[in-house]
Amino acid sequence: MGKTLAEKIWAEHIVRQVDGEPDLLYIDLHLIHEVTSPQAFDGLRLTNRKVRRADLTIATEDHNVPTLNIDKPIADPVSKLQVDTLRANCKEFGIRIHSLGDKDQGVVHVVGPQLGITQPGMTIVCGDSHTSTHGAFGALAFGIGTSEVEHVLATQTLPLQRPKTMAINIEGSLKPGVTSKDIILAVIAKIGTGGGQGYVIEYRGSAIRALSMESRMTVCNMSIEAGARAGLIAPDQTTFDYIKGKPHAPEDFDAAVKYWSTLFTDKDAQFDVEVSLDANQLEPFVTWGTNPGQGLPLSGKVPNPAEITDTEARTAAERALVYMGLEAGTPLKSIAIDTVFLGSCTNGRIEDLRAAAEILKGKKIASTLRMLVVPGSARVRLEAEAEGLDKTFLEAGAEWRNAGCSMCLGMNPDQLAVGERSASTSNRNFEGRQGKGGRTHLVSPLVAAATALRGTLSSPADL
Amino acid sequence: MDKFIQHTGTGVPLRRSNVDTDQIIPAVYLKRVTRSGFEDGLFAAWRNDPEFVLNQEAFKKGTILVAGADFGTGSSREHAVWALQNYGFKVIISSRFADIFRGNSLKGGLLTVILEIDEVEALWAAIESDPNTPITVDLESRTVKHSGKSLPFVIDDYTRWRLMEGLDDIGLTMKQTDSIDGFEKNRSSLKPKTLPVKS
Numbered sequence: 327m328g329k330t331l332a333e334k335i336w337a338e339h340i341v342r343q344v345d346g347e348p349d350l351l352y353i354d355l356h357l358i359h360e361v362t363s364p365q366a367f368d369g370l371r372l373t374n375r376k377v378r379r380a381d382l383t384i385a386t387e388d389h390n391v392p393t394l395n396i397d398k399p400i401a402d403p404v405s406k407l408q409v410d411t412l413r414a415n416c417k418e419f420g421i422r423i424h425s426l427g428d429k430d431q432g433v434v435h436v437v438g439p440q441l442g443i444t445q446p447g448m449t450i451v452c453g454d455s456h457t458s459t460h461g462a463f464g465a466l467a468f469g470i471g472t473s474e475v476e477h478v479l480a481t482q483t484l485p486l487q488r489p490k491t492m493a494i495n496i497e498g499s500l501k502p503g504v505t506s507k508d509i510i511l512a513v514i515a516k517i518g519t520g521g522g523q524g525y526v527i528e529y530r531g532s533a534i535r536a537l538s539m540e541s542r543m544t545v546c547n548m549s550i551e552a553g554a555r556a557g558l559i560a561p562d563q564t565t566f567d568y569i570k571g572k573p574h575a576p577e578d579f580d581a582a583v584k585y586w587s588t589l590f591t592d593k594d595a596q597f598d599v600e601v602s603l604d605a606n607q608l609e610p611f612v613t614w615g616t617n618p619g620q621g622l623p624l625s626g627k628v629p630n631p632a633e634i635t636d637t638e639a640r641t642a643a644e645r646a647l648v649y650m651g652l653e654a655g656t657p658l659k660s661i662a663i664d665t666v667f668l669g670s671c672t673n674g675r676i677e678d679l680r681a682a683a684e685i686l687k688g689k690k691i692a693s694t695l696r697m698l699v700v701p702g703s704a705r706v707r708l709e710a711e712a713e714g715l716d717k718t719f720l721e722a723g724a725e726w727r728n729a730g731c732s733m734c735l736g737m738n739p740d741q742l743a744v745g746e747r748s749a750s751t752s753n754r755n756f757e758g759r760q761g762k763g764g765r766t767h768l769v770s771p772l773v774a775a776a777t778a779l780r781g782t783l784s785s786p787a788d789l
Numbered sequence: 790m791d792k793f794i795q796h797t798g799t800g801v802p803l804r805r806s807n808v809d810t811d812q813i814i815p816a817v818y819l820k821r822v823t824r825s826g827f828e829d830g831l832f833a834a835w836r837n838d839p840e841f842v843l844n845q846e847a848f849k850k851g852t853i854l855v856a857g858a859d860f861g862t863g864s865s866r867e868h869a870v871w872a873l874q875n876y877g878f879k880v881i882i883s884s885r886f887a888d889i890f891r892g893n894s895l896k897g898g899l900l901t902v903i904l905e906i907d908e909v910e911a912l913w914a915a916i917e918s919d920p921n922t923p924i925t926v927d928l929e930s931r932t933v934k935h936s937g938k939s940l941p942f943v944i945d946d947y948t949r950w951r952l953m954e955g956l957d958d959i960g961l962t963m964k965q966t967d968s969i970d971g972f973e974k975n976r977s978s979l980k981p982k983t984l985p986v987k988s
Contacts, residue, residue, distance in 0.1 A: 341972045342965050347947045350965060352972050354980050362866065364822035375959070378969075381984040390820065404820040411822045422983050430988070443981045455865040455889055471867035471893035473958070481962045483969055487945070519807055520859040520885055553862065555888045573987040582979050617807045617862070638806045638858060645805075735864075737816035754863060756811040758834050 328592025330491045331560050332526040335466040335589070339449050341483050348485040354448040356478045357434045358385045358421070360412040361737070362453030366476035367415040377419040379482045384443065385416050385423040388433045392739050393700055393727035396426050405738065419479075432703020432729040435459040435671040439543065440705050442572020446561035446586040451478055456671045456753065458549040461558035462542035463565055464589045466526070468556040489555065490598040492525040493591075496533040498605035503786045505681075506541035507673060507751070507770035509533065509603070510548040511611035511621045517601060519619040522554030525599065528591060529559050533605035539568040540677040547672045548753050551618035560590040610785040612658055613755045613768040615646035620755075622658065624773065624785050630654035649757050650765050651745070658783050661767070665748040666697040666724075666778040667760070668771055670734040673751035674702030676709050678771040683715045685775035685786055686722040692781030697724035697774075698740065700732040724778065736761040749777040790898045792955035796879045797925040798852030800916040800935075801842055806857035810890060813861065813869040827872035847920035853880045855912050860901075861890025870897045880926045882933065884909050895948050896958060902926060902933060902942045911938075928953055 329337070342350040356379075363385070370377070377383065390405040400406035409426075416423040424430040430437055435456055438444040446464035451457060453475040460467035470484070477484055494513055514521075527549050534542070542559050549557025566583050569575050576582035609623040620643070622629070631643040631654065647654065652661070668674075668682050679701065691697050699719045701707035707729055710716055716726045733740040734752035742748055742764025751774050755766040767783060776784040818830025835841045842848055854873065860883040861869060870893045873881065881899065884906040894901045904912070915922050915936045925934040928949055933940045951958065962969075 342968045350962065350968070352969070352976070355983070361819050365824050365867075368822070368824075369959075373959070375963075381982045384983040389816075402820075408820050408822060422986055443983060445981055448980065453865060453867075455863065469865035469889055471865055471870070471889060471896065473867060473893065473896040477959050477962065480959050481966075481969060482973075483962060483965075485958065485962060519862055520887075523859075523885065523888055550863075550889075553859070553887060574981045574983075576979050576981065578979065585977070585979060617809070642806055735811075735816045737819060754809075754811065756809045756863060758815055759811050762815070762817075762834060 328595035330591045330595045330597060331464060331528055331558060331589055332466060332491055333595070335447055335449065336488065338447065348487050350483050351449060351486050352483055353451050353478050354382060355438070355443060355450045356383045357438055357450070357452035357457070358383065358475065359388050359434050359454065360408045361389045362472050363415065363475055364408065364411045365472050366479055367419070369476040370479060375480045377421065377479045380420040382482060383421050383479070385412060385421055386431055386434050386437050387412060387425055389731045389735065389737050391426055391730040393730050393732050396728045429704045429708060432705065433671045433674060433731055435547065436675060436702035436706060439463070440572070440703060442569050442574040445569060446565060447589050451484065455550045456547050458555065458557050459543050459547040459671055461546040461549065461556055462539065464558055464561035464586070466556055466558065469550065489526045490524050492522060492527045492554070493597040493600040494527055494529050495600060495602045496529065496531040496605050498533055499536065500533060500605050500608060503610060503772055504608050505770040505772055506537050506544040508608055508611040509605070510545045511613065511618070511768060512603060512608055514548065514552045514618050515621040516603065517552050519551065519617050520553045522549060522552040525554050527552070527554045527557040529557060534559055535562065538677060539564055540675045543675065544672055548618065551753060561586045610770060610773050612773065612783055614650065614652060614658060615643060616649050616755055616757050617642070618753070618755060618768060620646055621768070624658055624783060626658055628652045628654055628656040628658065659788065661783045662694065662747070662781060663749045663777050663783060664695055664746045665742060666695060666774050667700070667733040667748055667750040667752060668698065668774050669700030669702065669732050670752035671702060672753045673771050674700060674706065676706050678751065679706070679710050679715050682771045682775040683718040685772065685789070686724070686778065687718050689722055689779055691723040691778040694781045695778065697778045698727060698733060699724050700727045701729050703729045733760050735759060736764070749774050749783060790955045790957060793898055793900055793928055793952045795925065795927045795929065796852070797923055798879060799850060799921055800853045800855050800912065800924050801848045801851035802913045802916045803842055803854055803856040804913060807859045807862055808856055809863035810861055810866050810869040811863055814866065814872040819866060819868050824871050825875060827868055828875035831872040831876045852877055853882060853924050853926065854878050855909060855916065856881060856883045858884045858906065860886050862887040865889045867893045867897065870894050870899050874899050882909065882912065895952065898952060900926060900928065900952065904933065904940055904942060908940050
C-alpha cells in the first residue's frame with residue numbers, strides 16, 4: 327500500500343524506531359521567539375547542555391513587540407525583559423536572530439517562508455501552535471511546548487507518537503469574494519475544534535490546487551483551530567515558483583525540485599479519515615461565538631442555542647452569546663464593529679494587504695470604528711510601501727503599523743478594551759484573546775475591509 | 790521531574806468544554822522568563838467571578854481538576870501546564886484533551902487522564918454532592934478510583950514508565966546521540982541552513 331504525504335515525510339525523518347516507544351524524529355528547522363523559549367534556554371544552562379544545531383535554528387521577536395515607536399525601547403518592562411532575554415540567549419548560543427528594526431523581523435510564520443527557509447519535505451517546529459502554517463509548502467510543521475523547544479535545542483530531534491491521517495478534499499471553485507480564510511473557517515465549523523485531534527490533515531482537491539501560496543498558508547495556519555497539530559498541502563509548481571529566488575532557496579534548484587516532486591500522497595494510500603467540502607457552495611464566513619468552530623456564513627443569523635440538540639454545544643453557545651453580547655436571531659450583517667484588525671500569521675502577508683487595499687482604495691472607513699493594519703513582517707511592510715498600499719490605508723483612515731503579532735493576542739500594547747468588538751483577520755476568537763473582555767469575530771481580509779467601510783460585518787458584495 | 794505513581798486528593802469540577810489555553814492563562818501573564826509564579830494567572834478572567842469554582846471554599850484544596858471535553862485547545866503555551874501545577878493541581882481529568890496541551894502536560898509531570906464523558910459527568914456529580922470525595926489516580930494500575938468505583942484509563946506504556954520513573958526526556962534522547970550522528974551523516978545537502986545569513 328502506498329503512503330500519504332505526511333507518512334512519507336515522517337518516514338524520511340526517523341532517527342530511531344523501537345517497538346513500544348515513540349519514534350525519534352529529526353527536526354530540519356526550529357523557529358524560536360521570545361515567549362516560549364526563555365525557560366528552554368534556562369534548562370540548557372542548568373544541565374550544561376549546548377544547542378546541537380544553531381545552523382538549523384532561527385529566532386525573531388513577534389508576540390510581545392509594540393507596533394508603534396519601534397525605534398524607542400519597549401515601554402513595558404516585563405515585555406522588554408523577555409525580548410532582551412531572547413537576544414542574550416541567541417548571542418550566547420550563536421543563534422541567528424531578526425530583532426525589531428531588522429527587515430526580516432516579524433511574525434515567525436511569515437519570516438520562515440519569506441526567507442525561503444521553509445521548504446517541502448522538511449520537519450519544522452516552533453513553540454507556537456500556528457507552526458502548521460508552514461505545512462502549505464508540503465512540510466510537516468507543528469507547534470510544540472517549551473519542554474520540547476528545549477529538547478530540540480539540545481538534540482535536534484523529538485520523540486513523537488505517529489499521528490493518524492485525515493484528508494480534507496475541497497473540490498470546485500470559489501465564488502468571487504470567497505477566500506481561503508472562508509475555506510478554513512468552514513472546515514472548522516464542519517469538523518469542530520476537536521475534529522482534527524490526533525490527526526495530520528492533508529488539504530486536497532481542485533480548490534486547494536488553485537490557491538496561491540499565501541492563501542494556502544492561511545488554510546494550513548488554522549489547522550490547529552480544528553484540533554490538528556499539523557496540516558499540509560502537497561507541493562506543486564505554485565510552491566516551487568514561490569521559493570525560487572528567495573534568499574535561502576536551494577542553490578541546486580533543479581535537484582531540489584526533483585526531490586520535492588516526489589512529495590505527494592500515493593494513489594493507493596489510505597487516510598484514516600476523509601472529509602469533503604464543496605468549494606462552489608462556500609460563502610464569506612464569520613464567527614459569532616468564542617471558539618473558532620462557532621462560525622456561519624455571513625448571510626446567516628446568530629444561532630438560537632435552544633435549537634441546538636447537543637447539550638455541551640448548547641451550553642457553550644449560551645455562554646458564548648452572553649460573552650459576545652449577542653441576541654439569537656440577529657442578522658450577522660447588522661452587528662456593529664468597533665475595531666477592524668488586518669494582520670497576523672493567518673492574514674498578514676502581502677496578498678492579504680493588497681486584497682484589502684483594493685477594496686479601500688479611494689474610500690473612507692466608517693467614522694464609528696478604527697482599523698489597524700499590521701504587516702506580518704518588516705519585509706511585508708517594505709513591500710507594501712513600495713506598492714503604495716500604506717498610502718491607501720492611511721488615506722482611508724486606517725492606521726499603518728510596524729510588524730508583529732499585534733492584536734492577534736493581548737500580549738503587546740495593541741488590545742481591545744472591555745466590551746469592544748472586533749472584526750479580525752486573526753485566528754482565535756477565544757474570550758479575552760484580543761484583550762480582557764474584548765469580543766472577536768474572525769473574518770477574511772475582504773470581509774475586514776468591507777466591514778471597515780460599512781461599520782457592520784459586511785462582504786465586498788454589500789458595497 | 791518528580792516521579793508520579795499514585796495521587797489521592799479531592800476534585801474541582803470545571804463544567805466547561807473547550808477550555809482553551811488563553812482561558813487557562815491569558816497572554817498578558819506569559820511574560821515571565823521563569824517556570825514558576827504562574828498561579829496568579831490561572832483562569833485569571835474567570836476568577837473575577839465569585840461564583841467561579843476555584844473561588845468556592847469547598848474546592849480550594851482540590852488537586853484534581855475535572856473538566857469538560859476539549860481541554861487545552863489553542864495556543865501551545867506550556868505556561869498553561871505550569872500555571873495549573875503552580876496552583877497545586879496534580880491531575881487533570883477530561884473526556885478529550887488537545888494534542889499539544891496533553892504532550893506538554895505529560896512532559897512536565899502533570900498527569901492528564903482521559904475518561905468517558907459519562908464517567909466525567911458521574912465524577913462531577915460525586916464531587917458536587919461531597920467536595921471531600923477522595924479520588925485516587927493510580928498510574929501503576931491505570932485506574933481512577935472514587936465512590937467505590939474503579940475506572941480504567943489508557944496511557945501508553947512508554948509515557949507511563951517515564952512518569953513513574955520521573956525521567957527527563959532529553960536525558961533519554963541524549964543516550965541516542967550515536968543514532969542522531971548517523972542520521973545527520975546521511976542527511977540531504979539540499980536541506981536549508983539558517984547560517985550563514987543570506988539576504
